[in-house]
Amino acid sequence: MxxxxxxxxxxxxxxxxxxxxxxxxxxxxxxxxxxxxxxxxxxxxxxxxxxxxxxxxxxxxxxxxxxxxxxxxxxxxxxxxxxxxxxxxxxxxxxxxxxxxxxxxxxxxxxxxxxxxxxxxxxxxFQSIGPEPLEHGFSSDAFLAIMRGRKGGLKNTLLNQEVIAGIGNRYSDEILWHAQLLPERRLTELDDNHLIRLYESIRYILQQGIQHGGYMEEPLFKGDVKTGGYKMSVHNREGEKCQRCGTPIAKVEISSRKTYFCRTCQR
Known part of the structure; x- marks a missing residue:
């Protein structure tokens, strides 16, 4: 999607x-x-x-x-x-x-x-859709205010469009891998340092995705060299070596969503 x-x-x-x-x-x-x-x-x-x-x-x-x-x-x-x-x-x-x-x-x-x-x-x-994560007003303080008091798991929270807009199954895996956080961790287990790291990873990964034209392989027009330039680091790479530590990428299902992560460097 x-x-x-x-x-x-x-x-x-x-x-x-x-x-x-x-x-x-x-x-x-x-x-x-x-x-x-x-x-x-x-x-x-x-x-x-x-x-x-x-x-x-x-x-x-x-x-x-x-x-x-x-x-x-x-x-x-x-x-x-x-x-x-x-x-x-x-x-x-x-x-x-x-x-x-x-x-x-x-x-x-x-x-x-x-x-x-x-x-x-x-x-x-759009009444129930959450804030845009790349907007200027989406500061780290605003992010902390949204996350404090929430009790769900990290993966499901990132997928919830009422919390943050635009993140789906693929980029949630990429964000959590970049932030070195396990997808099943509960928000109540994280301190502000973890959350700031997550905030920075959200913005970095989405900006990288845009810069490289997203992941979709189908070109928008004949001669399109922009679309599909973003390569996933962890999503859909089960069994491949983690680019950070070399551990084979694992796959589990969370709320019926295929979820990819590294068991070693995501904690």
């Missing part, structure tokens, strides 16, 4: 590709991927200019000229491709936005969706 770095990469690239462009056509191949009937959906977004593209947590928001918004959540298996018809991947496309002879293909939206909403509805959707 795309997480904060992947969606931030999509945002910055799409701003360059379609920001300020007008939607000239819409194709809906799976009506469950949208939230209203096909005909009004198409009528309300065709001939609309993309005024801006924003990210919140794991969502993208396409702001349209008429004031309405398209809210995208790719969920598990979802991705996008932008290009001409002859460049389109040989995959099932659920929704397609056209910009002249170029198209933005939404692929793998079995669980994901593209919803047409008002700004007020968007605000309501």
């Amino acid at each position: 795309p997480e904060l770095p992947e969606m931030e990469t999509y945002k910055s690239l799409l701003q360059q590709l379609i920001g300020g462009q007008t939607i000239t056509g819409v194709t809906i191949n799976r009506e469950k991927s949208i939230n209203i009937a096909k005909e009004p959906f198409v009528l309300q977004i065709v001939n609309q200019k993309i005024e801006a593209i924003e990210r919140r947590a794991k969502y993208l928001i396409f702001q349209l000229q008429n004031g309405s918004c398209l809210l995208l959540h790719l969920m598990l298996g979802g991705w996008m491709f932008y290009g001409k018809e002859e460049d389109r991947p040989d995959r099932t496309v659920q929704v397609q936005l056209s910009f002249g002879d170029h198209h933005l293909y939404f692929i793998g939206l079995r669980l994901g969706y593209l919803h047409l909403l008002t700004p007020e509805m968007i605000e309501q959707e």
Whole structure:
């Protein structure tokens, strides 16, 4: 599932590709991927200019000229491709936005969706989502205030979107490995020094993910050399040597999530 770095990469690239462009056509191949009937959906977004593209947590928001918004959540298996018809991947496309002879293909939206909403509805959707971990106002003091008094395990806390926005299964493993903390440790077992280390690892790993274009291998467009440059240090590397101490990476399940960590240098 795309997480904060992947969606931030999509945002910055799409701003360059379609920001300020007008939607000239819409194709809906799976009506469950949208939230209203096909005909009004198409009528309300065709001939609309993309005024801006924003990210919140794991969502993208396409702001349209008429004031309405398209809210995208790719969920598990979802991705996008932008290009001409002859460049389109040989995959099932659920929704397609056209910009002249170029198209933005939404692929793998079995669980994901593209919803047409008002700004007020968007605000309501985000009401329970926690702070953005890379925002300037997300200080170490703010982080400590959030974490103090919580009793859950580290992994599940990082995955909780009401606590911190945008971190999913992969980057939670990377963050905890970088902070040298075991994923099953309880927050009540950590002192402020541990929490500050965790805070710094959250910001470092997410910034690294963005800098290197996230982990997803599928390019956004033909010739895309940005997307997918981030290489995981621990996630999905069971049995490989820890890059820090050489111990084989272990895998367990925490709340039905595959979790990867080092038994030696994470404590």
